[in-house]
Amino acid sequence: MKILAIALNTFKEAIRDRILYLLLFFASVCIIFSRLLALLTVGDRAKIITDVGLASLSLFGALMAIMIGTGLVYKEIDKRTLYTLLSKPIQRYQFLLGKYLGLLLTLFIMLALMTVIFLILILLHNYPVEGSFFIAILFIFMELCLITAVAMLFSCFSTPILSTLFSLAFYLIGHLSWGLETLVNKMPQGGVKTVARFFYLVIPDLENFNFKTEVVHHLPIPPKVFIYSSLYGLFYTVFILALAMIVFRRRDFI
């Protein structure tokens, strides 16, 4: 399948990008450093190690997604490798989907590597490996799927530097949508409230995928939350990809 061919090619290219390994190195350093940090605390050491581990996976995963994602389409346009590709019998959307899936595969592998390092550290301390770890990591991956789509969207029409800034802004706004919610709830009924509420629903809410606190405190997560969060992620990602396809469809490659 053509999308698959492009995905594999993208994967081969992305996996060679040294920035991934630099970030992987930093993530490993953080995870291993948590051991030292845990020595400074009084009380529960497992919490510190788990917190740092999950935060590293989340943060460095997001950085990887943004740094590779923003160059994904831009590089092809800039280096003009795109010209020969698009003159072949493939549709533009197939190209985009292929690039997206290729990067997802890359991120999956990187996340898996970081998870292994994290688990090794947990096991070395003889702490139990909780099933909930994997759930939190799965949702971290889901968040990455969405962030990658956003980075790729910006990559379709903007330079890597601007795309990186926009993507980071998306990430930050995504964790702050509560602010708008509070504001909306305090508003008096009326037209402005409706408009504000509309904005609140459209703006991304990345806290949906954040189960780090629950995992660390062994709190139960109701299954409904899984289903709704997953669906939210799926639909929002599809929305962003559709936006990217629209932007890319009639673009002139001068």
Added chain:
Amino acid sequence: MRKGLLILLLVLSCGLFMGVKSIADKIPRSNIPGASLIYIPSGKYLKHATFGYSSLMADLVYIWAIQYYGDHNIAERYDHLDHIFSIIAELDPRYLDPYEVGAIIAVYEARDPYLAFKVLDRGLEKNPDQWIFPYQAGHYAAINLKDYDLARQYYKKTMAIEGAPAIAQRLYADAAYKGTDFRTAWENWLEVYQTSDDERIKKIAFNHMYQVRTAMDLAELKDAIEKYKKIKGSLPDNLDQLKSAGILDSIPKDLDERDYIYDPETGIVDSPLKWWKR
């Protein structure tokens, strides 16, 4: 520039800055790194300013706080204890260690049990299922402050939480006794005695019951002797006179059915044996 000269410059500048740093480190600084944490306004919005990493931030602030309170050079470090631990509580309300440790620092280092109560109260408020917080507060009230009423209130709160240890009730009863609420003490020790399966605990309970009962009886007798003295003008010769004078309906005996010892010369009543020697 020649290579040798450059290397010399490199080594020299490195040595110099390392030396300067080791000297600078010895100069005591009033403001240690991270102390600006004190000025962060607390509030429920702080949690969201961490973009999803609030649990990790709580850890880092906690670890910082431990180092901060361990540094004896900073004189006024206890001024902001409540504030700093409230920040940790806002960031991760379910992180239990900081509440306990904050209270410990408050009681044993800052020597301010009321500060500890603030921290522990916050802990209970955010974690109503954790009996450890009112339990420890009760200890601090009873042992460090000797405020038995306060201790009683905390132990009562402890007892209300599911999973609280049985000893909480015993401590409650004891605090009641020490706070001279004999009624409550008696009722609770009786309950412990009746509900416990453990022989040792039953014995302890009975001893306490004896203690409470004795105290109650002795108080009653003392009161009666005072009345007698007022009416008759002198101390009674023995306890039965209290009955015949119409002051008491009956003369109480201790739980072992023994008489209380009365010394007619001094007018002091006492129990036949010490409650813990039974």
Added chain:
Amino acid sequence: MDTVLQIEDLHKSFKTGFIPKEKKILDGISLEVKAGEIFGYLGPNGAGKTTTLKCVLGLIFPDKGNIEIFGQSNLSMQAKEKIGFLPENPYFYDYLSATEFLSFYCDLTAAKKERKKTQITTLLRMVGLEHAANLQLRKFSRGMLQRIGLAQALINEPSLVFLDEPLGGLDPLGRKDIRDVIVRLKEEGKTVFLSSHILQDIEMICDRVAILVEGHVVNQGPLQDLVSEKVQVTEITISGIGSEDLGDLGERYSAQGDRVLLKVFEEEKIASVLQLILEKKGRVHSLIPRTETLEDLFVGAVRQK
């Protein structure tokens, strides 16, 4: 003969600059390419040659106009199955080897999987890169990149091949090789659309040409029709004759040493010059009649604009 590529009234403008100002690049281009010919598309830099190509390939969307390839819309998948494209200064994924690269591109077409391997080997041999089959593209020289680009354009055995400046930056040997490949493509029955500004090569191999100047096609037709065979000037290199003797026979230019290059515009005067040399016992080193070259046509067309 069938028309394989038809462009009708193609218009395209771009908005450039901070305060968008519209710049018209293509102002009504119409041309036709017939089956089995090598079509040359000429023009100075900035005339719009590459823009035209990109419109044909669906990389740019024209403001107005109609483009058909083999009678179908140029954007349809069926049309794209039949074409191949080599862009100017091609750049490919460096980390792939030549074989991996061609294999990837093959996967994007409807080519059959069983034939893939043989197809790749054949193409590598055709462009002279069999020795570099497993070499990473990052290690390719400019000429090698041009060749692998050509191979990629031919991977799906297209009937119409678009080449944008395929001979740019090559040494004379490389240029000869590519020219030979292009001629061979014609012999195999393919049509070639060649966009270039290296006129000598166009002259050598193209059947029909179109000249593009500032967004307009100023001249279009078979090469031999456009360039007249009339002799315009004869260049005679002589020695041993003094300039006083030559008089007004022609324009004089000094060459090396005591040689003189004489440009004679009237045919009748050539006989007089030769007569003079015989009388004065001079020497004729060369005598070259020059007809109108494509260059002359080209320069003339540009100057007219």
